[in-house]
Amino acid sequence: MPSGELRSEDGELIILSVLADEPAYGYAIGKGVAARSGGEIRLTPGVLYPLLAKLERQGLITSSWETVRSERNEDEQGGRRRKWYRLSAKGRKRLSQRVQAHRDYLSMIAAFISPPSLRPRDAKEIAE
Amino acid sequence: MNLKLRRESAPATAEGSPSGLAPSIAGWLGVLGTMLPRRQAAAIREELESHLQERVRDLMVGGLAEAEATRRAIAELGEAAELASKYRALSIEPQRRLVMYGLVVAVAGAGLALGVAAVSGGGRQPILDSTKTAVPTGSDLRLSVQPGPHGSLELVVQPPGAGAARTELPIVQDLPIMAEAIKRGSMRVYEVQPAASELDALRAEVDFDRTPMADVLKFIGERAGMPVQVNWSRLADLGLDPKSPVTLKAKSAGMGVILRAINEAIASSSKDDGVDWRATNGVIEVATRSYFDRREVKLVIYELEGIIAARHDTYGEERVKVMEEVIQLIQGFVFPSGWQDNGGDLAKLTVVGDRMFVEAPARFQTQIRWMLDQLPAKMPQ
Numbered sequence: 300m301p302s303g304e305l306r307s308e309d310g311e312l313i314i315l316s317v318l319a320d321e322p323a324y325g326y327a328i329g330k331g332v333a334a335r336s337g338g339e340i341r342l343t344p345g346v347l348y349p350l351l352a353k354l355e356r357q358g359l360i361t362s363s364w365e366t367v368r369s370e371r372n373e374d375e376q377g378g379r380r381r382k383w384y385r386l387s388a389k390g391r392k393r394l395s396q397r398v399q400a401h402r403d404y405l406s407m408i409a410a411f412i413s414p415p416s417l418r419p420r421d422a423k424e425i426a427e
Numbered sequence: 428m429n430l431k432l433r434r435e436s437a438p439a440t441a442e443g444s445p446s447g448l449a450p451s452i453a454g455w456l457g458v459l460g461t462m463l464p465r466r467q468a469a470a471i472r473e474e475l476e477s478h479l480q481e482r483v484r485d486l487m488v489g490g491l492a493e494a495e496a497t498r499r500a501i502a503e504l505g506e507a508a509e510l511a512s513k514y515r516a517l518s519i520e521p522q523r524r525l526v527m528y529g530l531v532v533a534v535a536g537a538g539l540a541l542g543v544a545a546v547s548g549g550g551r552q553p554i555l556d557s558t559k560t561a562v563p564t565g566s567d568l569r570l571s572v573q574p575g576p577h578g579s580l581e582l583v584v585q586p587p588g589a590g591a592a593r594t595e596l597p598i599v600q601d602l603p604i605m606a607e608a609i610k611r612g613s614m615r616v617y618e619v620q621p622a623a624s625e626l627d628a629l630r631a632e633v634d635f636d637r638t639p640m641a642d643v644l645k646f647i648g649e650r651a652g653m654p655v656q657v658n659w660s661r662l663a664d665l666g667l668d669p670k671s672p673v674t675l676k677a678k679s680a681g682m683g684v685i686l687r688a689i690n691e692a693i694a695s696s697s698k699d700d701g702v703d704w705r706a707t708n709g710v711i712e713v714a715t716r717s718y719f720d721r722r723e724v725k726l727v728i729y730e731l732e733g734i735i736a737a738r739h740d741t742y743g744e745e746r747v748k749v750m751e752e753v754i755q756l757i758q759g760f761v762f763p764s765g766w767q768d769n770g771g772d773l774a775k776l777t778v779v780g781d782r783m784f785v786e787a788p789a790r791f792q793t794q795i796r797w798m799l800d801q802l803p804a805k806m807p808q
Contacts, residue, residue, distance in 0.1 A: 325474060326481045344478055345505040349513035352471070356517055367477070382474045 310342060310350050311359075312401065315394040318360060318386040325351060325382065351384060359390035449497045452479050454659060455507060457669065461645065462511035462654035462710060471514060475504065508656055508710070515654075633680045640689065641669035644713055647682055651711060658714035665700060665715060682711075720765075720773055720788035727792050732781040733804030740805060750778050753802070757785075761794045 317323060317331050325348055332342050342350075354360045367379045386394070456476055460468050479500050486496035504510060573581045631650050635643055641657070648655035659668065667689075675688040682704060690701040703716040731753060738744040744752075754776060758766045765773035765787070774787030785795060 324477075326478050343505070344475075344482075344503055345510050345513070348471070348475065348478070349510070349517065352467075352514060353517050379477050379480060380473055381477050382470070 308397075310346060311354060312394070312397045313340065313342070314347075314350060314354060315359065315386060315390055315397070318384055319391065319394055322383050322385040324365075324384065328384070354390070355384070357389075358387055359393050360384045361387050449483070449493070451497055451501060452476070452483075455479075455501050455504070457641070458657060458659070459507040459511055461648060462508060462656050463514055467514065479504070511654065631680060633675055633677055633685065635673045635675045635688075637672035637674055639669060640667060640671040640673050643673045643685065643689075647685065648711055651682075651706075653706065653711050655711045655713060658712070658718065661714045661718045662702065664717075665702065667702070717773070720790070723789040724773075724786060725789060725792065726784065726786045727795075729783040729785065729795070729799060730781065731778075731783055731799075734799065734802050735781060736805035737803045741803070746781075750783075753783070753799075754778070756798060757795055760798065761791055765791065 313332055314328060317328050317335075323331065325344070328351075329342050329344065329347050332340055351360070355362055362382050362384050364380045365383055367381050456472050456479075459475070460472050463471055479497075482500040482503065483493065483496045486499060487493055491499065571583050573583060631646075633646070644655050644657055657669075662668070671689075673685075673689055675685060677684060686702050686704060700715050700717045702713065703719050704711060704713045705719060706712075731750070734753065735746050735749045738749045738752075739746070757776065758768055762773070763769050763771075765771040767775040774785065774791050776787075777784045785792065787795075
């Protein structure tokens with residue numbers, strides 16, 4: 300897959316999937332996506348952060364702030380803060396719908412591109 | 428309405444950054460902050476600041492020097508204006524959305540009338556106007572539906588006092604009926620922003636006493652209700668930075684007056700350049716005059732046939748002499764130092780036949796047109 304050509308709806312699916320595993324903050328989500336895709340998919344920060352804001356606005360994810368104390372500032376008051384994101388119940392439902400829709404789509408396409416010996420049912424299993 | 432300068436919450440600067448950020452990061456965040464929706468600006472900046480710090484640290488671990496790591500981390504985030512526009516697209520208040528949906532429902536209710544009006548052209552009179560109907564606005568926004576080109580309809584969202592500068596507004600595309608209408612080209616949605624001239628006409632009582640320029644520009648943005656994008660790297664050419672002091676006390680000052688005060692302060696060192704601004708696409712952009720000049724260069728062809736004929740008939744002057752006089756007039760009076768023939772690099776002029784080709788900034792062309800209009804011309808038979 301060419302990197303940097305991700306559609307918005309695919310970005311949404313990917314972010315919801317990552318957050319389904321565990322809460323994460325923006326930078327970690329970006330790194331996680333790159334690592335899981337072997338570097339093929341890169342959610343650039345210019346895409347990632349507005350998308351997170353959109354998902355939060357839609358109630359699909361929730362957020363909270365965590366104060367980070369580095370070695371440099373652990374003796375000081377305050378410190379840098381990270382915004383953590385979690386999947387909401389609504390987001391989990393949306394993810395489930397999107398995953399199913401994606402699998403149905405793959406199954407449908409597989410029916411056309413599979414070798415003749417493979418039936419659609421088999422193709423669906425492969426897709427999964 | 429009189430407004431006093433608010434001095435709190437100035438945009439972050441390198442020195443003012445609470446976490447000792449690299450100046451370039453603080454500067455980038457400062458620029459971004461001026462363009463973000465006000466309510467979310469602090470949170471977005473804090474999140475991106477955290478991102479940048481972590482990214483710089485990772486790049487340094489990977490072997491880059493701090494300056495290069497910082498540069499690359501900022502580059503990955505892209506243009507501040509582009510990023511801000513993505514956030515702004517998300518930031519339409521629920522109230523405004525509700526108002527718009529209300530109008531759309533009203534539009535649907537008046538469907539037949541709208542169809543007839545749109546097909547028949549109907550001039551530019553609003554077909555539906557929230558100030559004259561029972562549409563539940565709940566805000567001081569004015570919404571109206573007007574006939575657009577090719578039988579389409581235009582939904583116009585207009586804050587009080589805003590003028591004629593229209594910006595396409597994609598915010599209602601998540602409403603299926605609107606999305607379909609926009610997709611088919613039968614509905615366009617615009618937001619009306621204050622035009623440049625109106626922005627200059629906006630008046631406020633100001634009392635700047637060695638006030639940092641960043642605060643002054645922020646004040647202007649708040650007054651106009653528009654984000655301000657400041658090109659500090661260009662302004663640095665004039666010796667200006669976010670902390671440059673501005674002193675101006677006036678009962679009623681518009682954007683032009685305030686910028687004149689800034690320009691007068693730097694006039695001694697930068698005679699031919701100065702601070703300038705544009706209001707486009709809902710953003711006030713502040714940079715140098717030379718920056719806008721180079722961006723707004725256009726080629727204009729002037730027909731001199733009528734002037735040549737009139738001079739010949741009246742004074743018996745030959746075409747070549749008339750051309751020389753016209754060129755001399757233009758290059759001598761219209762921003763003389765900008766012309767290539769005078770050693771400048773902003774404008775050039777070539778004559779071919781009776782036509783004069785001028786490649787120059789828009790403000791040059793305006794003055795050239797005015798000067799040529801002052802010369803008697805013989806109308807072609």
